[in-house]
Amino acid sequence: xxxxxxxxxxxxxxxxxxxLIFGFLTLNAxxxxxxxxxxxxxxxxxxxxxxxxxxxxxxxxxxxxxARAFLVGLLNTLLVSFISIIFCTILGVIIGVARLSSNYLxxxxxxxxxxxxxxxxxxxxIFFWYYAALRALPxxxxxxAWFGVTYMTVKGYYIPAMVWENLNVFLxxxxxxxxxxxxxxxxxxxxxxxxxxxxxxxxxxxxxxxVLPLLSFLFGGxxxxxxxxxxxxxxxxxxxxxxxxxxxPELIALVLALSLYTSTFVAECVRAGIEGVSKGxxxxxxxxxLTPNQVLKLVIMPQALRIIIPPTTNQYLNLTKNSSLAAAxxxxxxxxxxAGTALMQTGKAIEIVSITMLxxxxxxxxxxxxxxxxxxxxEIKEK
Amino acid sequence: xxxxxxxxxxxxxxxxxxxxxxxxxxxxxIDVISNAFLKxxxxxxLPGSLTTLxxxxxxxxxxxxxxxxxxxxxxxxxxxxxxNTNNFxxxxxxxxxxxxxxxxxxxxxxxxxxxxxxxxxxxxxxGTGACWTYIxxxxxxxxxxxxxxxxxxxxxxxxxxxxxxxxxxxxxxxxLKKYLALYYVIIYPVIAYLVIYYLISGGSFGLQWVExxxxxxxxxxxxxxxxxxxxxxxLGMIFALGRRSNLPAIKYISxxxxxxxxxxxxxxxxxxxSVMFPMFLPEDFFMDKLVRVIIAITLFEAAYCAEVIRxxxxxxxxGQYDAAKSLGMGYWKMHIFVILPQALKLxxxxxxxxxxxxxxxxxxxxxxxxxxxxxxxxxxxxxPKWLGFAMEGYIFASIVFWIICYAxxxxxxxxxxxxxTER
Numbered sequence: 185x186x187x188x189x190x191x192x193x194x195x196x197x198x199x200x201x202x203x204l205i206f207g208f209l210t211l212n213a214x215x216x217x218x219x220x221x222x223x224x225x226x227x228x229x230x231x232x233x234x235x236x237x238x239x240x241x242x243x244x245x246x247x248x249x250x251a252r253a254f255l256v257g258l259l260n261t262l263l264v265s266f267i268s269i270i271f272c273t274i275l276g277v278i279i280g281v282a283r284l285s286s287n288y289l290x291x292x293x294x295x296x297x298x299x300x301x302x303x304x305x306x307x308x309x310i311f312f313w314y315y316a317a318l319r320a321l322p323x324x325x326x327x328x329a330w331f332g333v334t335y336m337t338v339k340g341y342y343i344p345a346m347v348w349e350n351l352n353v354f355l356x357x358x359x360x361x362x363x364x365x366x367x368x369x370x371x372x373x374x375x376x377x378x379x380x381x382x383x384x385x386x387x388x389x390x391x392x393x394x395v396l397p398l399l400s401f402l403f404g405g406x407x408x409x410x411x412x413x414x415x416x417x418x419x420x421x422x423x424x425x426x427x428x429x430x431x432x433p434e435l436i437a438l439v440l441a442l443s444l445y446t447s448t449f450v451a452e453c454v455r456a457g458i459e460g461v462s463k464g465x466x467x468x469x470x471x472x473x474l475t476p477n478q479v480l481k482l483v484i485m486p487q488a489l490r491i492i493i494p495p496t497t498n499q500y501l502n503l504t505k506n507s508s509l510a511a512a513x514x515x516x517x518x519x520x521x522x523a524g525t526a527l528m529q530t531g532k533a534i535e536i537v538s539i540t541m542l543x544x545x546x547x548x549x550x551x552x553x554x555x556x557x558x559x560x561x562x563e564i565k566e567k
Numbered sequence: 568x569x570x571x572x573x574x575x576x577x578x579x580x581x582x583x584x585x586x587x588x589x590x591x592x593x594x595x596x597i598d599v600i601s602n603a604f605l606k607x608x609x610x611x612x613l614p615g616s617l618t619t620l621x622x623x624x625x626x627x628x629x630x631x632x633x634x635x636x637x638x639x640x641x642x643x644x645x646x647x648x649x650x651n652t653n654n655f656x657x658x659x660x661x662x663x664x665x666x667x668x669x670x671x672x673x674x675x676x677x678x679x680x681x682x683x684x685x686x687x688x689x690x691x692x693x694g695t696g697a698c699w700t701y702i703x704x705x706x707x708x709x710x711x712x713x714x715x716x717x718x719x720x721x722x723x724x725x726x727x728x729x730x731x732x733x734x735x736x737x738x739x740x741x742x743l744k745k746y747l748a749l750y751y752v753i754i755y756p757v758i759a760y761l762v763i764y765y766l767i768s769g770g771s772f773g774l775q776w777v778e779x780x781x782x783x784x785x786x787x788x789x790x791x792x793x794x795x796x797x798x799x800x801x802l803g804m805i806f807a808l809g810r811r812s813n814l815p816a817i818k819y820i821s822x823x824x825x826x827x828x829x830x831x832x833x834x835x836x837x838x839x840x841s842v843m844f845p846m847f848l849p850e851d852f853f854m855d856k857l858v859r860v861i862i863a864i865t866l867f868e869a870a871y872c873a874e875v876i877r878x879x880x881x882x883x884x885x886g887q888y889d890a891a892k893s894l895g896m897g898y899w900k901m902h903i904f905v906i907l908p909q910a911l912k913l914x915x916x917x918x919x920x921x922x923x924x925x926x927x928x929x930x931x932x933x934x935x936x937x938x939x940x941x942x943x944x945x946x947x948x949x950x951p952k953w954l955g956f957a958m959e960g961y962i963f964a965s966i967v968f969w970i971i972c973y974a975x976x977x978x979x980x981x982x983x984x985x986x987x988t989e990r
Contacts, residue, residue, distance in 0.1 A: 194817060196816075202820055216847075216850060219850065286649070290659055293663055300969070303976065304927075304965045305930045311945075312962075312965065315948065316958040508832040509834060519834055523838050527842065541836075545830040
């Protein structure tokens with residue numbers, strides 16, 4: 185009897201507490217909305233949004249629905265996160281390895297890089313790049329060409345656009361190359377496990393990746409042209425580049441700040457991972473007769489990656505969530521487009537904020553679930 | 568017959584080689600320095616791109632000549648071991664050295680030599696360097712926001728009082744030490760709240776009322792992070808214990824809470840607190856924006872705190888639980904006297920990181936219209952009298968935040984070392 189009370193009373197109390205809080209909040213919301221004449225519902229999503237977005241990956245204009253505006257924002261968020269993740273990984277790995285270098289100068293420069301960039305709030309870094317550093321760039325008419333065809337100006341970075349013909353043939357070829365590489369790798373692994381034979385997989389993979397798309401150019405009728413941005417005079421003093429792709433300064437500032445900031449955390453993960461592999465492993469592998477390359481590829485990396493990947497994914501997740509700071513410099517991401525502009529126009533605070541939060545929650549939980557599955561898979565199975 | 572080895576020193580000729588090598592490195596460094604500081608190009612007689620590559624090539628040859636294992640000269644060995652193990656390393660060393668030397672004069676002259684700090688208007692800044700006058704004039708605004716100038720002593724006194732109260736724990740008598748946790752978790756926050764409310768807000772004791780809209784600058788950053796810090800820790804502890812509980816209802820409520828807050832970005836939480844939360848409050852009930860923001864950040868960071876503390880709880884060996892239970896301790900007794908003291912010791916670095924993240928997150932309250940340091944900078948930047956000094960402002964703010972965060976992380980290292988127990 186005593187046990188049952190001990191077991192159930194706290195649970196009932198906890199549930200009651202949660203239910204009461206939620207009940208209280210909903211009740212208030214109900215009365216508040218009744219008083220102000222607002223009704224709850226998601227019907228507004230199909231209404232015409234009638235606002236413009238500066239930068240979008242898909243076709244969008246004011247006559248499209250709020251749902252499409254939401255999609256524009258989401259895609260912009262994913263775009264900036266994706267680019268930043270690539271850059272922060274490259275930087276993070278370099279810095280992380282540099283921190284383990286035997287060279288005193290390199291080791292310490294890397295350490296100071298980490299201490300410097302991770303101790304300054306991300307928002308300040310974004311502001312710095314956007315308002316201070318990028319504003320110092322030249323006007324379009326005075327810009328020098330970088331690599332001959334790209335222009336870094338105060339209005340954004342202009343790069344040539346690719347003009348494809350028969351793009352789908354090319355994509356099929358690339359897909360075929362990737363699939364055949366996967367098959368080849370599996371086959372090579374099997375061969376190594378069963379017969380102890382090694383085949384140069386990397387060489388074959390690179391060859392496949394080059395040859396198959398090349399074939400599509402030669403025989404598939406694929407062609408690739410470049411549209412180079414050209415300076416155009418709008419009025420007496422205002423110039424603009426036409427053609428090509430323009431990356432707005434907001435995007436550049438965000439990518440710079442996010443990748444520099446997150447790379448410090450990635451670097452720490454990489455360092456911890458490599459340090460986490462015990463020296464004995466390396467020596468044992470060498471004494472079995474593996475070459476230094478093989479030691480790195482077959483012994484060190486698999487073990488280091490096991491330590492590196494989970495916290496690094498966490499950092500990627502943080503980066504994606506941090507990309508919502510875009511709203512502070514008016515990059516049209518999910519928060520700015522949907523929780524900012526759309527909310528101002530419709531006044532549907534509860535619906536819009538919940539949709540925004542649920543979107544981020546879904547992204548986070550999906551990645552977390554995949555990570556858990558992956559961790560289970562690579563876990564060292566001890567006997 | 569002795570083979571001629573041009574670039575490979577051995578032990579016999581090490582002296583000559585090291586002298587020639589260090590001379591070459593010196594030449595390359597002098598070339599770069601004279602280029603950067605004195606704007607004299609010593610190698611202008613060389614064609615085109617060779618001029619820029621000259622110091623690199625000379626330096627590489629020099630370092631290569633100096634490289635020898637176990638030369639017998641201790642200083643040379645130390646140098647070789649640290650910066651000159653192979654050609655690639657030597658190249659990187661030279662590149663880093665050169666880029667530091669190249670960057671130094673520009674940044675130094677911008678920040679110090681060409682900078683202005685005198686005067687009290689924009690006209691004083693005519694040089695090419697930074698305009699620290701801007702920081703000097705706006706300094707009080709950056710620190711105290713729109714808080715009336717004549718009342719700044721109130722903020723200062725309140726902070727000194729709160730900090731002094733925080734150190735009470737150090738000087739407590741031995742027999743009172745058992746109430747330390749009680750003091751820090753319940754009494755201290757209440758006193759701190761009262762001090763800040765009555766001193767900074769005012770409204771009674773003859774102090775003029777200052778609304779929270781006027782608060783701002785770095786002091787607001789401190790106020791927000793201070794309250795979030797002291798509230799999020801106990802809350803996080805509750806949810807960490809809840810997540811480890813055997814009772815399913817409590818466990819799943821805690822999991823939902825933690826995963827929800829960890830899955831959303833802080834900025835949406837702040838949006839929620841400013842636009843959505845008022846809808847959920849009773850009609851005639853008004854809650855200050857600052858209070859709403861503090862509640863939002865506390866709830867948010869508590870989830871992160873909970874996960875860190877849970878890590879500590881999990882890493883304790885089962886034996887500790889079993890031993891405590893076998894002594895007849897109940898759930899609360901076991902946790903308060905056996906489990907938590909050990910677990911909290913283990914999670915000091917993690918907790919410090921969470922607090923650091925919290926301090927770095929406070930500038931975000933800028934998006935809901937509270938002007939702390941980043942917000943004041945945005946205001947000052949758009950002031951028509953002071954246009955064009957964004958760079959100075961952000962560098963100043965970055966330095967301030969960097970010092971705070973770096974000090975915090977160093978302090979956490981010290982704490983970690985102090986409370987480390989051997990297992």
